[in-house]
Amino acid sequence: MIDITRRLALRGIAAGGAAAIAGCAGGDGNGDGDGTDSDGGDSRKPIERTVQRVGAPLSGPAWDRRSRRGFCTLIEAERDANWLFEDAPEETRAFVSETDFERAVVVYVESVGPTTCHSEISFDDVAVDGGTLTASARVEDTSAVDEGCGQAITYPAAMVRIESDPRPESVRLQVTNGWGETGTVRDADGVMDPDALPGDIRPGGEPNAIPASFDCPTEGFERHPQVYEGAVNWGGGAGLDGGDGNDTDGDDGSDADGSGAGGTDGAPGPLALRVVTPDGPLSRGDSFRIELTNVSDRPTHVGNQGKYNLELRTEGGWTEIRGTDGEGLFGYTDEALGVDPGETLTWEFEMTESGLTASGPHADDLRVCPDLVPGRYRFVFWGGDDLAVAFDYVG
Template identity: 60%
Template sequence: MIRRTRRAVLCGLGAGGVAALAGCTSEGDPGTGGGSDGGDGDNSDPDPETAVHQVGGPLSGPAWRREERRGLCALITEESDAAWLLREAPAETVAFVEATDFDESVLAYVESVGPTTCHDAVSFADVAVEDGTLVASAKVEGPGDETVACGQAITFSGAFLRVTTDSRPESIRVSVTDGWGETSEVTGEDGVRDPEALPGGVRPDGDPEALPASFECEREGFERHPQAYDGEVDWGGGGGVGGDDGGDTGTGDRGPLALRAVIPGDDDPASEPLSVGRGTAFRIELTNVSGREVHVGNRGKYNLEILTEAGWTEIRGGDEDATFEYTDEAIAVRPGETLAWEFEMTEEGLVEGGPHADDLHVCPDLVPGRYRFVFFGADDLAVAFDYVG
């Protein structure tokens, strides 16, 4: 049985170097492994035993974006570390992972991209454990024969490398040469996605131009949806439910989840950033930028608020006998996966299709000001935008 864990270590390449990790193999042979001289130390092994399983397609989705980085690598120290990769894996891949004795071995999963359909394997050399770090050089292999017909298509692939050693590694570092012949070193310090490269924004700069004194509803018996979060919010990022922070994600102290408000036209230099007009369709996106699964609660667990002189006020509510209950569940968000909420900036468009849509209403009508979305189905994550009417 595969159990949830937080011990996987990911590494990826930034835009400064192109990397491809289509598989892990020995020198020139996609089906074998090999070692070479490594470092000395109490937790070192210059020549571990290796074995390779080529997956073919990318098990991550791929989780990463080729424009942001060129590869992904995971160090797997127990079977449950690979759970998020095996959801749709071929039976042979699942069998390879299950056949690994994690008391004696670890797995490295590597994945990247090449320029043709023939760039679907990687040769490995210089595999060693140096002071607790699994190191290797890897090269994406092309057709090897000019007479082979290859389709001209960007091709993602992945592979597992099994490393058997008494000196169990705790991190990973790989020098990778991709299908275009470019080389770069990858480590386990980066997450799967770069939060700075995500579309959208967190909140407008400066104070809002409009700040209403209050947001009072005159409808008889109207009761506001409760503000279910406790205290301060985490702007733009944080952890999942139950302290599920994803471990060491390499994304700073914001945690594994990144929340963004994506407004049409924000990429237009002439437009006001994070500003919407009446009837504008926009979305809120929650992305797992880390290298492991993170769990969140019911997707309906959010507040929609306006900033008034009295503070943040929920804009939705219902009749006095309305109840706002949510199921208690944990939804797994894969590395690189994005959850989205779609809205239209009208009284109806902010509740239509959402939780308790039949019972909730925006009251009073929308007024210009600063609004925010708070997802209390995770670590009270928030983004804000301005409504200009």
């Protein structure tokens, strides 16, 4: 079964209103180092800011509050906000649409608090320094004297419109949550922490078995082609738009000889790929799933979910395990599938010959030949940046 799971559950509190503050940046007026530009001028430029409270956290929130103090994203054009503001209140969408993006940007910020009275985010020390917007953001307890507050995890959110010349190109905030914990939050951090995702990228060490080959005894059997070329990106990378990879030296993504030793998992990019299995190697009949998550703060696109290879590592290299007894016509459509920040695409399999070919555009034509053998298998999604994960099978 091919499934799409959007891990977005709106939680939050009601808040609203906007405040405009014009003037110079806060703080001590100095930038990094000696506090001056190369020409001797002040590196912090005069800016104008307008704050808009947001009634509920728009990211989900998809980020992990145990490892991060909050989330922020830089909106440089109205189209950048489509994924975030799809279900937002009208006043929130209007705040973005009324922004003159020729002169300004909008920064969206979320954090977290322990009670229903932690309902707003305040901003201070706002500056644009070397193309980076810097500020402190704090979750405020808005309760009045003797007001009772409900004990609940809340996620206050706010937007701040920044008008400056030049416009900021990135964001770095010091965010203090409702427990008084402070940490640095950047727009480049994305929505989700890849290290917090369930599942694994590939087993460590060598597999217990490496078969000499995986030859099908059926005359005329034609294997599904390995559509990607050369190296793969273990555990992460880009979508159809391209991006950085992490494998340049071998067909298994780590060593030129395909040994699987060494290498770096988790390529830079918006997409994170994981294999979620029961504890330990797979046995026959075990169910497992592959999950592809957009961990960035921008939508990305991939090809249709049938664009993958299933392979076994043999002494001769990685071998596709599926094929057809027919004419071997493996056509795929070229549509682009949008994946919003925090959204996960899922493939589900059973570790049997039929369970590995039960889904996909060619499910009726493909079969595994010969029967499965113990060893190390991998899934390569070439509908993106040739993303790969691996898992062991003990039979």
